[in-house]
Amino acid sequence: MKALVIGNGGREHALAWKLLQSPQVSEVVCIPGNGGTATLAGCRNLALNPSDFEGIARVALVNNLSLVVVGPEQPLADGIVDALQAEGLAVFGPSQAGAQIEASKAWAKDLMAAAGIPTAAAATFTEAAPAIAYVEAQGAPIVVKADGLAAGKGVTVAQSVEEAKAAIAAAFGGQFGAAGQRLVIEEYLTGQEASVLAVTDGLTIRPLVPAQDHKPIGEGDTGPNTGGMGAYAPTPVVPPELLDRVQTTILEPAIAALRDRGIDYRGVLYAGLMITPDGTPKVVEFNCRFGDPETQVILPLLETPLDDILLACIEQRLEDLPPIEWKAQAAACVVAAAAGYPGSHEKGMTISGLEAATEAGAVVFHGGTQFKGGQVLAYGGRVLGVTALGDSFGAALQRAYGAIAAIEFDGIYYRKDIGYRVRDWGQ
Numbered sequence: 248m249k250a251l252v253i254g255n256g257g258r259e260h261a262l263a264w265k266l267l268q269s270p271q272v273s274e275v276v277c278i279p280g281n282g283g284t285a286t287l288a289g290c291r292n293l294a295l296n297p298s299d300f301e302g303i304a305r306v307a308l309v310n311n312l313s314l315v316v317v318g319p320e321q322p323l324a325d326g327i328v329d330a331l332q333a334e335g336l337a338v339f340g341p342s343q344a345g346a347q348i349e350a351s352k353a354w355a356k357d358l359m360a361a362a363g364i365p366t367a368a369a370a371t372f373t374e375a376a377p378a379i380a381y382v383e384a385q386g387a388p389i390v391v392k393a394d395g396l397a398a399g400k401g402v403t404v405a406q407s408v409e410e411a412k413a414a415i416a417a418a419f420g421g422q423f424g425a426a427g428q429r430l431v432i433e434e435y436l437t438g439q440e441a442s443v444l445a446v447t448d449g450l451t452i453r454p455l456v457p458a459q460d461h462k463p464i465g466e467g468d469t470g471p472n473t474g475g476m477g478a479y480a481p482t483p484v485v486p487p488e489l490l491d492r493v494q495t496t497i498l499e500p501a502i503a504a505l506r507d508r509g510i511d512y513r514g515v516l517y518a519g520l521m522i523t524p525d526g527t528p529k530v531v532e533f534n535c536r537f538g539d540p541e542t543q544v545i546l547p548l549l550e551t552p553l554d555d556i557l558l559a560c561i562e563q564r565l566e567d568l569p570p571i572e573w574k575a576q577a578a579a580c581v582v583a584a585a586a587g588y589p590g591s592h593e594k595g596m597t598i599s600g601l602e603a604a605t606e607a608g609a610v611v612f613h614g615g616t617q618f619k620g621g622q623v624l625a626y627g628g629r630v631l632g633v634t635a636l637g638d639s640f641g642a643a644l645q646r647a648y649g650a651i652a653a654i655e656f657d658g659i660y661y662r663k664d665i666g667y668r669v670r671d672w673g674q
């Protein structure tokens with residue numbers, strides 16, 4: 248079987264890498280891919296735009312690509328799955344209607360309310376004056392969220408009413424374009440965040456190993472948020488009993504509520520959770536696709552061939568799939584970013600030491616890289632995700648840090664404290 252992966256980040260490199268480990272998968276094509284997928288044996292890139300659904304369908308049909316996996320949320324929200332399915336292709340990912348669970352936070356809140364899913368109390372606004380009156384009445388801290396997709400920049404956790412009012416003014420002033428013309432303003436939750444990614448065929452839903460990531464750029468989880476500076480799995484913050492509770496109070500009701508809306512949701516349903524101080528898991532947001540960097544620590548632990556799982560979802564026979572199997576190990580990923588990220592940063596730096604990192608026992612997933620003239624060059628803000636397994640989190644982290652130390656490019660930056668919450672866990 249030949250597969251097609253849509254996207255160009257670390258998540259897509261990890262998906263292509265995992266698919267190629269399956270005995271059934273002979274080749275993976277990435278659109279557009281990155282320097283990692285360009286240099287991965289069995290994988291090749293095609294320089295098409297992920298928004299060119301017609302061109303992608305043609306390439307998939309002509310090349311006999313019989314399994315399509317969509318990485319990023321934007322093409323899902325734009326209806327790539329509907330477009331490719333109409334051409335008879337087998338595509339893993341929700342329809343445009345299903346992708347609303349991520350593409351509209353207000354829509355997701357309504358769905359959660361209808362299904363009785365635990366989440367922060369919230370209200371939705373399309374005008375500034377009532378939004379401001381609401382935050383004045385509620386007080387701070389309070390959370391202001393752009394309704395639509397905002398590349399991870401649409402949320403302000405406001406510590407004061409003034410800060411919340413500034414976020415409201417900025418959003419209605421056009422900071423996030425159309426995505427910020429509707430706002431969800433919600434109760435501030437405390438606790439530990441965790442990510443539970445689950446696969447579903449619209450009827451059955453099965454969680455993958457739970458993960459945690461580090462969003463802030465700085466050590467000690469300080470400074471501005473990024474796409475994620477590191478991750479680890481399976482996080483002990485979500486032990487098996489809690490995962491069962493997430494399954495029955497969040498994942499199953501969500502799929503049932505989607506069905507009630509006539510949505511046959513097949514793909515990843517990713518619950519971003521806050522484990523509140525009394526132990527109740529509450530939904531911070533839903534995503535409609537694999538997480539990045541969570542995927543870089545989840546997939547290396549997976550024993551079941553990935554294509555078996557994805558096809559069972561597409562063909563709506565997940566109930567009959569044997570239990571998903573996992574390595575009894577810990578996985579950790581440390582992200583190497585370009586200097587200046589998440590602000591503006593340099594591009595085009597040569598990366599060295601990738602082979603030495605692999606020899607040190609890590610898998611290096613590429614994010615913003617390109618393969619040009621026989622060299623791997625840094626282009627994106629998050630350049631590489633250096634992932635390692637170990638018999639404990641301490642061992643996995645030690646291996647990942649040993650490997651990343653071998654890698655060099657001008658201005659390389661990575662946090663030295665990834666996994667500080669679990670470093671000594673199980674030792």
Ligand SMILES: Nc1ncnc2c1ncn2[C@@H]1O[C@H](COP(=O)(O)OP(=O)(O)O)[C@@H](O)[C@H]1O
Pocket residue numbers: 367390392398399400401402404433434435436437440462519531532
């Ligand atoms: N209700 C909340 N209480 C406290 N923190 C929150 C809340 N909602 C969001 N956050 C913080 O903001 C981050 C981003 O919010 P999220 O809803 O995940 O939006 P997105 O990922 O689309 O930017 C979360 O990971 C969390 O750290």
Ligand SMILES: [Mg+2]
Pocket residue numbers: 519532
């Ligand atoms: Mg989020």
